[in-house]
Amino acid sequence: MVCAAVGVCPGGSHRRFPFFGKWFGCVANRGARRVSMARRRQKIGEILVGWGIIEQESLSDALKHGMENGRRIGEALVELEFCKEDDVTKALATQFGLEYLDLDKNMIPTGSLDLIPSDLIKRHMVLPVEKENERLKVVITDPLDLETLDLLRFRLNVEITPVLAPASKVREYINRFVEGRNDDLSQTMKSIDQAVEEEAAVAVEGVGDDEDGDAPIIRLINLLIGEAVRSRASDIHVEPMSDRVRVRYRVDGVCLIRDDIPKNMQSAVTTRLKIMAGVDIAERRLPQDGRIKMKIGGEPIDFRVSSCPAYHGESIVLRILRPESANVGIQKLGFESANYEMFQRIIRRPNGIFLVTGPTGSGKTTTLYAALQELNRPDKKIITAEDPVEYNFTGINQCQVREGIGLTFSRILRAMLRQAPNIILVGEIRDREVGDVAIQAALTGHLVFSTLHTNDAPSAITRLIDMGIKPFLVASSIQAIMAQRLIRLICPECKEEDPAPDRYVLRLLGLTEEQLAGKTIYRGKGCSRCSGTGYRGRQGIFEMLQMNSELRELAFNRAPSNQLRKAAIASGMRTLLDDGNLKILRGVTTPEEITRITQQEGLVTAETE
Numbered sequence: 001m002v003c004a005a006v007g008v009c010p011g012g013s014h015r016r017f018p019f020f021g022k023w024f025g026c027v028a029n030r031g032a033r034r035v036s037m038a039r040r041r042q043k044i045g046e047i048l049v050g051w052g053i054i055e056q057e058s059l060s061d062a063l064k065h066g067m068e069n070g071r072r073i074g075e076a077l078v079e080l081e082f083c084k085e086d087d088v089t090k091a092l093a094t095q096f097g098l099e100y101l102d103l104d105k106n107m108i109p110t111g112s113l114d115l116i117p118s119d120l121i122k123r124h125m126v127l128p129v130e131k132e133n134e135r136l137k138v139v140i141t142d143p144l145d146l147e148t149l150d151l152l153r154f155r156l157n158v159e160i161t162p163v164l165a166p167a168s169k170v171r172e173y174i175n176r177f178v179e180g181r182n183d184d185l186s187q188t189m190k191s192i193d194q195a196v197e198e199e200a201a202v203a204v205e206g207v208g209d210d211e212d213g214d215a216p217i218i219r220l221i222n223l224l225i226g227e228a229v230r231s232r233a234s235d236i237h238v239e240p241m242s243d244r245v246r247v248r249y250r251v252d253g254v255c256l257i258r259d260d261i262p263k264n265m266q267s268a269v270t271t272r273l274k275i276m277a278g279v280d281i282a283e284r285r286l287p288q289d290g291r292i293k294m295k296i297g298g299e300p301i302d303f304r305v306s307s308c309p310a311y312h313g314e315s316i317v318l319r320i321l322r323p324e325s326a327n328v329g330i331q332k333l334g335f336e337s338a339n340y341e342m343f344q345r346i347i348r349r350p351n352g353i354f355l356v357t358g359p360t361g362s363g364k365t366t367t368l369y370a371a372l373q374e375l376n377r378p379d380k381k382i383i384t385a386e387d388p389v390e391y392n393f394t395g396i397n398q399c400q401v402r403e404g405i406g407l408t409f410s411r412i413l414r415a416m417l418r419q420a421p422n423i424i425l426v427g428e429i430r431d432r433e434v435g436d437v438a439i440q441a442a443l444t445g446h447l448v449f450s451t452l453h454t455n456d457a458p459s460a461i462t463r464l465i466d467m468g469i470k471p472f473l474v475a476s477s478i479q480a481i482m483a484q485r486l487i488r489l490i491c492p493e494c495k496e497e498d499p500a501p502d503r504y505v506l507r508l509l510g511l512t513e514e515q516l517a518g519k520t521i522y523r524g525k526g527c528s529r530c531s532g533t534g535y536r537g538r539q540g541i542f543e544m545l546q547m548n549s550e551l552r553e554l555a556f557n558r559a560p561s562n563q564l565r566k567a568a569i570a571s572g573m574r575t576l577l578d579d580g581n582l583k584i585l586r587g588v589t590t591p592e593e594i595t596r597i598t599q600q601e602g603l604v605t606a607e608t609e
Contacts, residue, residue, distance in 0.1 A: 041095050044091045044092060045073055047094055054082045086166055092143055099164070100165070103172075104527070105528075112130055115131055126148065126152070137163060141165065231249055236320070240314070246259075274316075303320055328370055333367060357484075368451070372384075372425060373393070375423060376393065387400070413437040424441055431467060456565065462560065475547075482545070484540045485597050488533075490536075498521045501591060502591065505591045539588065541583065541594075550571065580598060
């Protein structure tokens with residue numbers, strides 16, 4: 001029932017908001033709508049009882065509590081802890097036929113918050129989600145607050161599509177992302193380029209402390225960086241597209257889209273990040289590397305910044321370097337007991353080469369740092385050659401590779417040997433020259449740690465020989481090779497038994513009925529702690545190849561990698577797939593996660609053929 005735009009209001013309230021031919025402020029209209037809704041809608045208590053969330057007895061107690069204390073039934077149920085606020089809001093959404101929006105799993109793009117003035121957002125507890133075809137989707141907390149919806153229609157001159165979210169989460173979201181925003185931010189964005197030029201003199205050190213800077217671009221960048229750190233992201237990707245600038249966070253190895261920044265802000269965002277990283281803002285044709293130091297939450301965080309010219313502009317990636325990431329400790333890397341004991345034996349050998357292999361981002365450097373921390377004692381001299389030095393350690397001599405001045409891996413390695421070290425770490429064996437020097441160091445009584453980019457452990461032997469290193473040197477110097485990957489762990493907050501695991505995936509992983517007998521497969525349901533993914537944190541899966549006489553002979557005779565692999569498995573090597581299956585059976589991760597990681601490198605097919 002609606003009032004005519006011209007004539008007498010049937011409710012007699014005279015609160016006239018004539019808009020699109022309707023009397024949105026009419027009291028009679030609101031009352032009639034409430035009556036009609038009540039007639040055809042199920043009650044909240046009945047919905048929750050039907051869902052099995054509360055018992056009928058609990059509903060009766062809540063009704064009594066609500067009458068005595070002037071509370072709505074939903075408020076009473078939450079106060080008495082019979083159910084959660086999320087449950088009540090979902091029941092309300094069902095009752096009124098509205099969409100429920102989980103703000104823990106769905107982040108509202110920053111640009112959408114400009115669709116409603118921040119004073120209205122804070123005063124009426126609403127959040128704009130998106131605007132499409134002159135309809136604005138708005139998060140509300142009370143479906144009966146028709147006055148607020150009418151006001152938004154009148155002020156914004158659009159039709160409103162309401163969606164529901166819990167009041168506490170809307171309040172938290174507003175406090176986190178809306179408080180302190182400039183009400184006229186959209187107008188101010190027009191002068192961003194000028195604001196960036198004015199900020200060019202800002203010192204790189206401590207730039208993150210200027211939380212109250214007047215320039216919108218400073219607040220935007222600080223907000224994105226701070227949120228990425230709090231979200232446990234390892235990288236921030238700022239990627240120009242044809243019509244926007246896409247911002248993504250990499251969390252637990254998976255890229256998640258965070259926001260789309262307007263295209264006209266691309267120059268300002270890029271320039272601001274380059275200023276903070278201390279690189280040349282005028283150079284746009286060549287890649288550049290820089291570093292940012294900021295304090296986030298009172299803790300110093302380093303960011304390794306890389307800019308690369310792309311078709312639509314410079315793509316910038318910020319690698320987040322947390323001090324605690326390098327101090328994981330061997331026990332927390334994810335070793336099963338047999339591999340852990342073997343790892344401890346190998347890193348304590350007096351000489352030889354220990355190689356860690358895997359693709360970029362598989363945790364090779366973290367593993368080697370954990371080994372060095374274990375061996376870092378006053379009676380040992382440790383020298384590293386890294387490109388770049390990501391973390392600093394007390395008691396370890398770390399050398400930064402600088403190709404521009406001729407300070408290469410091979411040159412640092414030769415200088416290292418004159419420093420009489422016990423242990424040497426070479427960031428990566430990239431070519432024959434570095435490999436030859438590393439092998440000579442191993443053969444002259446040094447323990448050498450290094451990394452190599454291969455898919456599995458046996459392939460490292462053939463890779464070194466293909467580089468041009470003599471087979472007898474490879475066979476005699478290498479003590480062990482370890483391949484690794486990082487897998488996501490099931491979130492402990494929402495971990496639950498998987499009642500119907502995918503049998504096809506289990507067969508693909510080679511898990512037999514005998515192995516599954518008496519075992520429980522788990523999954524993550526998805527919660528606010530894990531942003532709805534069901535995963536939180538990562539561990540490694542490992543493939544440890546320890547050289548023996550048979551493998552040395554095969555390496556000397558240039559045997560292919562598949563032959564080396566068969567011999568290694570026959571001698572007791574547990575493959576990456578087998579190590580992943582053990583973690584599935586222990587309830588650490590899911591079959592889908594192991595399939596994702598192993599299929600990515602073609603390991604599942606190799607193992608199941």
